[in-house]
Amino acid sequence: MGVIAVDTRSRRPIYEQLVESIRKNVLRGMLSPGEQLPSVRSLAGELTINPNTIQKAYVELERQGVIYSLPGRGSFISENVSVLAKSNRDKHMAVLREQLAAAHEANVTRAEVLGIINSIWEENQ
Amino acid sequence: MGVIAVDTRSRRPIYEQLVESIRKNVLRGMLSPGEQLPSVRSLAGELTINPNTIQKAYVELERQGVIYSLPGRGSFISENVSVLAKSNRDKHMAVLREQLAAAHEANVTRAEVLGIINSIWEENQ
Amino acid sequence: MGVIAVDTRSRRPIYEQLVESIRKNVLRGMLSPGEQLPSVRSLAGELTINPNTIQKAYVELERQGVIYSLPGRGSFISENVSVLAKSNRDKHMAVLREQLAAAHEANVTRAEVLGIINSIWEENQ
Amino acid sequence: MGVIAVDTRSRRPIYEQLVESIRKNVLRGMLSPGEQLPSVRSLAGELTINPNTIQKAYVELERQGVIYSLPGRGSFISENVSVLAKSNRDKHMAVLREQLAAAHEANVTRAEVLGIINSIWEENQ
């Protein structure tokens, strides 16, 4: 389960990094619905992080509907991943719209943006 | 000097809002090089904000090279605005590159991004 | 004995679900006084649940007077069902009183409650 | 600010009691929009409870939209109380519908329920 990675020295809250890391892995299909996550304590030991911090991340993920926790049994990947993927896409579109407008105001040209796009989306698409 | 606006109810640090607000006004030409900024105390009174917070914003702006302070005389808009505009553009390009890559990963299509771009950059450009 | 149903994915303790499920079946007459319940081990196998959990539920049911266990012979539905029905009714009345008071505080009107009641208790009653 | 009360000896989580207590006071109008709540530390001291527990309650209240917290400044009652009141009413209606159906199944009579209702809603309403 080495897919979950956090940088303790970053200023970003560890629990937030955990949430994003697991969220991403679920959306990418690296973690499948129903699959059991490492226990709070074991993951804490593995990453040498306090169990409370892991707990906080798991609670947030459950609130987001990414996982669900059964006391005394463990934590598991939620079933409705497709819904999550959809809402994730929408969020990205909204952020992009905002960023692009800001770039436009800063005199970034249309050609420059298209250049970036071409370097990311392969031509044959 | 009503151009400097902050939202005390926002979660965002007030001093950060101040920095961005002044920065933006300089980039847009609302504040011209050499122009004198309101004093820490007068601006604090005007916005009913703690003077420490204004001071913190001015220090940060000076660090960024947007303004310069002459002890005993006041703070003034820096002369090298073009340099600022350049660094601002670069920053926007870097952020865009990151956001676009993330959107690509989230299965946002090239066509969708182009649609957003067309709605922002007028066609005849 | 497919009447006893539990949802392992529910957040609710499994033993609690078992207690309620059996309790309900007794009150509804699906399980008659004197009838023998499945053994701890057989039920555990049937529901693929830890025997300890079944045991815990049976102990609780015995404490409530719903069943009685004869060591070496098995567990049986208790005879005094009417007593159970009575206490069950009382519990419902108490809960209702509390809920209605809370609804009243939340500005739910008397008319609204009467509407719900009419939709549940058929008019000719 | 003695309106916020918790029972440390209850099995119910303290932070949950806090959430409900404050939520209720807001819905009742005892706490008005914009009003500042006691600080995490001061309330912790007042109730002789760990600050982390208060913090947990405040975070949950913010998630529910009941309050908002500004780091370094304090926590405040949210403005959109009417929306909250509406959703609170809806929730109560839903719960009532369920409870009344269960009572009906347990052979509670319509007359009995009406009796309870009359004791709660004053006749002249």
Add this chain to the structure above:
DNA sequence: GTGGTCTAGACCACG
């Protein structure tokens, strides 16, 4: 063993 709650004590950025 599991997740959930709580205390005690600490550090940080912000005002």
Add this chain to the structure above:
DNA sequence: GTGGTCTAGACCACT
């Protein structure tokens, strides 16, 4: 002073 994050260590109910 404020809220936000984190660690260390403990107890609980449930499986």
